[in-house]
Amino acid sequence: MEWKASYRLLNYCKHLFHRRWTPNFHYFKTFYTSGCRYYFNQPSVLIKPYIGNFQQAFQTFKHPSVSLGMHQRNRCRSQYRCFASQATIIQRRSDFSTISSEDLSYFKNILGERGVVQDEETLDAVNTDWMRKYKGTSKLMLQPRTAEEVSQILKYCNSRSLAVVPQGGNTGLVGGSVPAFDEVIVSLSHMSKIISFDKVSSVLVCEAGCILENLITFLDNQGFIMPLDLGAKGSCQIGGNVSTNAGGLRLLRYGSLHGSVLGLEVVLANGTVLDMLSTLRKDNTGYDLKHLFIGSEGSLGIVTKVSILTPPKLSSVNVCFLACKDYESCLKLLLEARRKVGEILSAFEFLDHDAMDLVLKHLEGVRNPFPSSMHNFYVLIETMGSNESYDREKLDAFLLHSMENDLMSDGVVAQDITQASSCWHIREGIPEALMKAGGVYKYDLSIPVEKMYDLVEEMRVRLDASAKVVAYGHLGDGNLHLNISTPQYDDNILAQIEPFVYEWTSKHKGSISAEHGLGLMKANKIHYTKSSETVQLMATIKKQLDPNGILNPYKVLPSSLLTKN
Ligand SMILES: O=C(O)CC[C@@H](O)C(=O)O
Numbered sequence: 001m002e003w004k005a006s007y008r009l010l011n012y013c014k015h016l017f018h019r020r021w022t023p024n025f026h027y028f029k030t031f032y033t034s035g036c037r038y039y040f041n042q043p044s045v046l047i048k049p050y051i052g053n054f055q056q057a058f059q060t061f062k063h064p065s066v067s068l069g070m071h072q073r074n075r076c077r078s079q080y081r082c083f084a085s086q087a088t089i090i091q092r093r094s095d096f097s098t099i100s101s102e103d104l105s106y107f108k109n110i111l112g113e114r115g116v117v118q119d120e121e122t123l124d125a126v127n128t129d130w131m132r133k134y135k136g137t138s139k140l141m142l143q144p145r146t147a148e149e150v151s152q153i154l155k156y157c158n159s160r161s162l163a164v165v166p167q168g169g170n171t172g173l174v175g176g177s178v179p180a181f182d183e184v185i186v187s188l189s190h191m192s193k194i195i196s197f198d199k200v201s202s203v204l205v206c207e208a209g210c211i212l213e214n215l216i217t218f219l220d221n222q223g224f225i226m227p228l229d230l231g232a233k234g235s236c237q238i239g240g241n242v243s244t245n246a247g248g249l250r251l252l253r254y255g256s257l258h259g260s261v262l263g264l265e266v267v268l269a270n271g272t273v274l275d276m277l278s279t280l281r282k283d284n285t286g287y288d289l290k291h292l293f294i295g296s297e298g299s300l301g302i303v304t305k306v307s308i309l310t311p312p313k314l315s316s317v318n319v320c321f322l323a324c325k326d327y328e329s330c331l332k333l334l335l336e337a338r339r340k341v342g343e344i345l346s347a348f349e350f351l352d353h354d355a356m357d358l359v360l361k362h363l364e365g366v367r368n369p370f371p372s373s374m375h376n377f378y379v380l381i382e383t384m385g386s387n388e389s390y391d392r393e394k395l396d397a398f399l400l401h402s403m404e405n406d407l408m409s410d411g412v413v414a415q416d417i418t419q420a421s422s423c424w425h426i427r428e429g430i431p432e433a434l435m436k437a438g439g440v441y442k443y444d445l446s447i448p449v450e451k452m453y454d455l456v457e458e459m460r461v462r463l464d465a466s467a468k469v470v471a472y473g474h475l476g477d478g479n480l481h482l483n484i485s486t487p488q489y490d491d492n493i494l495a496q497i498e499p500f501v502y503e504w505t506s507k508h509k510g511s512i513s514a515e516h517g518l519g520l521m522k523a524n525k526i527h528y529t530k531s532s533e534t535v536q537l538m539a540t541i542k543k544q545l546d547p548n549g550i551l552n553p554y555k556v557l558p559s560s561l562l563t564k565n
């Protein structure tokens with residue numbers, strides 16, 4: 001029995017990771033929990049802390065190369081209707097101009113031929129969002145190289161009433177980074193310089209178009225890390241991350257970008273360059289305006305430079321993947337991880353049976369860590385610290401307690417970086433697997449964790465079996481990614497999901513956008529989370545900073561509140 005079980009663990013590691021390793025059986029300990037035996041190789045139950053680039057070794061989540069048919073949608077020149085979002089029926093604002101040959105000459109004059117993109121293939125890509133659900137009809141993308149060029153562009157567009165969509169890596173999931181109609185796309189991709197890094201204060205200053213993964217690599221060489229990490233790090237840009245207040249996998253440990261971003265340079269709609277590029281931790285001189293731009297999705301200004309506090313790289317990293325019989329056990333594990341693992345806890349992610357099933361079916365190279373059985377829930381726990389034996393002791397205490405108290409049904413602990421990255425690949429691969437499975441309705445919700453899974457269960461009761469309700473997310477942050485996967489988009493299914501999902505979230509005092517923003521998808525849904533007074537004040541701020549409403553129109557706030565007086 002003992003040998004069988006340890007063999008199973010050993011076998012798992014061999015199969016999943018195609019690696020040979022020699023466990024030290026001498027150290028195997030046995031625990032009896034609810035009639036099951038659990039075996040962990042005590043000293044190596046925790047992965048050996050590896051020195052080196054942990055981040056880099058993770059699989060980079062690239063855009064799926066699968067060819068997905070464009071979803072059915074009805075669109076005419078003045079009306080945009082996204083099939084997958086019932087209420088996203090908006091009219092093109094008639095006071096916006098269309099591009100003229102004089103406009104093109106002006107832009108070519110300030111940016112040169114290279115900065116003015118009109119070829120159809122490129123425009124098709126930048127008009128289409130990552131999910132291929134939203135598509136604009138822009139005929140022009142501009143590629144400035146400096147904040148001054150951004151300023152000249154916006155000043156001109158403002159005077160001509162030309163609407164603008166700022167675009168970074170275009171990895172957003174709510175249709176916020178693509179035009180709704182024919183807005184001019186202002187790409188930040190050519191503004192990708194790292195300006196400075198001060199090791200002592202650990203502050204990085206860079207341009208908005210820096211790809212997150214490039215910053216991660218740069219900092220790794222200096223012995224630091226970025227305070228945020230996302231599945232889309234290979235494509236997303238820091239300016240987009242800041243503009244959407246991207247959350248991701250490490251928010252549990254390092255907090256949101258409202259805490260890490262120390263300063264910004266932002267270009268306003270009228271072309272004013274707002275220099276708030278502070279590198280100071282403390283500055284109580286009046287209103288801290290940078291926070292207005294963090295998470296405003298490019299609707300108040302275009303972020304051109306970012307100054308960000310970067311935590312030191314930690315040498316001891318552990319990843320474990322645990323199986324649970326019910327959601328209640330996941331919550332208990334979270335509580336115990338907080339208590340016993342404490343300050344070294346860096347991620348606490350969860351996925352349910354349907355999410356695991358989907359990944360196993362649709363993603364190549366992913367193996368079930370527990371090949372002999374499927375479980376109802378899984379959690380991925382990561383710790384990061386600087387003292388190997390201290391970290392091990394903490395994780396050990398947590399795992400032993402969890403086993404003794406029947407909080408997990410099975411568990412594996414990565415023994416090296418390859419195994420750790422395989423565990424992460426399961427979690428990070430879910431959005432790609434969903435895309436490959438067919439149509440997907442995405443909801444990114446903050447809900448008090450005790451209630452969170454009730455929504456998932458209620459949703460399953462509402463929908464028939466052809467719709468797969470898939471739940472996963474950042475459990476440690478109270479963030480549920482509720483996805484309904486169907487063979488294709490269908491308005492009848494959508495009617496069963498919405499407005500139910502928003503009403504349910506609102507009733508339980510949750511947020512209808514935990515980390516993805518509102519974009520085009522949820523601009524008309526903001527009232528489910530924010531009071532009417534708050535939304536009114538937001539509209540007042542928007543009108544003050546962008547009186548002509550040229551910046552990312554139709555997004556974030558309901559258009560009805562922004563009509564010109
Ligand atoms: O696809 C989603 O719904 C979530 C995407 C992303 O925020 C994640 O956590 O993987």
Ligand SMILES: [Zn+2]
Nearest residue numbers: 248474481515
């Ligand atoms: Zn997420």
